[in-house]
Amino acid sequence: MSPSLLHINNYTTYLEVYNPHDYTYTLPMNTLLGRITHTPYQMHSCLLSDTSREYSSLSSQRHILNTIDLEQKPSATSHTIDKLITHIKNVQHKQKLRSILQQHMKIFDISQVTQANTHIQHTINTGDSLPISSRPYPRTIEQRRELQAEIQKMAQTNQICPSNSPWSSPVIIHKKKDGGIRCLVDYRKLNSVTKKDCFPQPTTEELLHRLGGHRFYTKLDLK
Numbered sequence: 001m002s003p004s005l006l007h008i009n010n011y012t013t014y015l016e017v018y019n020p021h022d023y024t025y026t027l028p029m030n031t032l033l034g035r036i037t038h039t040p041y042q043m044h045s046c047l048l049s050d051t052s053r054e055y056s057s058l059s060s061q062r063h064i065l066n067t068i069d070l071e072q073k074p075s076a077t078s079h080t081i082d083k084l085i086t087h088i089k090n091v092q093h094k095q096k097l098r099s100i101l102q103q104h105m106k107i108f109d110i111s112q113v114t115q116a117n118t119h120i121q122h123t124i125n126t127g128d129s130l131p132i133s134s135r136p137y138p139r140t141i142e143q144r145r146e147l148q149a150e151i152q153k154m155a156q157t158n159q160i161c162p163s164n165s166p167w168s169s170p171v172i173i174h175k176k177k178d179g180g181i182r183c184l185v186d187y188r189k190l191n192s193v194t195k196k197d198c199f200p201q202p203t204t205e206e207l208l209h210r211l212g213g214h215r216f217y218t219k220l221d222l223k
Contacts, residue, residue, distance in 0.1 A: 006036065012112075077109045078102070113157040129193040131166035134186070143173060146181050154183070 006013045015033060019025055027033075081101045088094040101108065139147065154160045172184040202210075211217070 008036070076111060077105050080108050080110070081105070084108075113154075113159060115158060124190070125195040126190075126193050127195055132189045132193065133166060133168040134170050134189060137170050137172070139173070147171065147173060147183070150181055150183055 002016075002018075004016070006015070017027075017033065081098060084101070085094050085097055088097065151160070155162075167190065169190055170186050172186055174182040174184055176182055
């Protein structure tokens with residue numbers, strides 16, 4: 001793989017890889033092919049123009065060095081961060097918070113689906129209850145098409161995977177404000193046989209006492 005200038009869109013790009021051997025080689029998934037570094041926003045270009053139409057010596061050529069300042073275009077993620085801090089009136093506080101959020105800009109990039117790599121196996125304690133398998137809710141042809149497209153999209157991004165479990169819960173389609181759909185699962189029957197975990201839950205008074213005296217509060221939307 002030769003050094004190249006790449007155009008990256010939504011953390012995705014294309015590479016040309018050459019196989020110098022006469023046999024086929026398969027690259028496993030997550031193979032490290034190289035490292036990417038950002039080019040500076042100030043680039044230099046050197047243009048050579050011949051003034052006398054003579055190429056006998058370098059003295060007949062004039063070297064023109066132009067400096068091109070490329071204006072950095074604000075990304076969609078930058079607009080998202082700006083919207084999150086519009087309610088802050090103090091200019092100094094807003095700039096300080098914007099600087100912190102921009103250091104972790106990838107967290108606020110919702111242009112593509114991301115996932116956390118973990119090896120934790122989640123288990124639900126249902127005791128000695130028999131598996132519950134619920135039938136899907138009836139839907140129109142258009143709703144089935146939308147649901148199938150959403151399922152394929154989530155499968156391609158590894159959010160879900162095929163399952164042959166004897167447990168099954170129906171899916172609920174919720175329309176979002178932008179016209180898209182959100183897939184929800186009706187786990188009410190599963191919850192009815194799930195053994196609840198016991199852990200200390202703080203009271204409302206204790207939570208209010210912990211929040212007292214603070215000026216900034218954060219919340220995390222795991223969209």
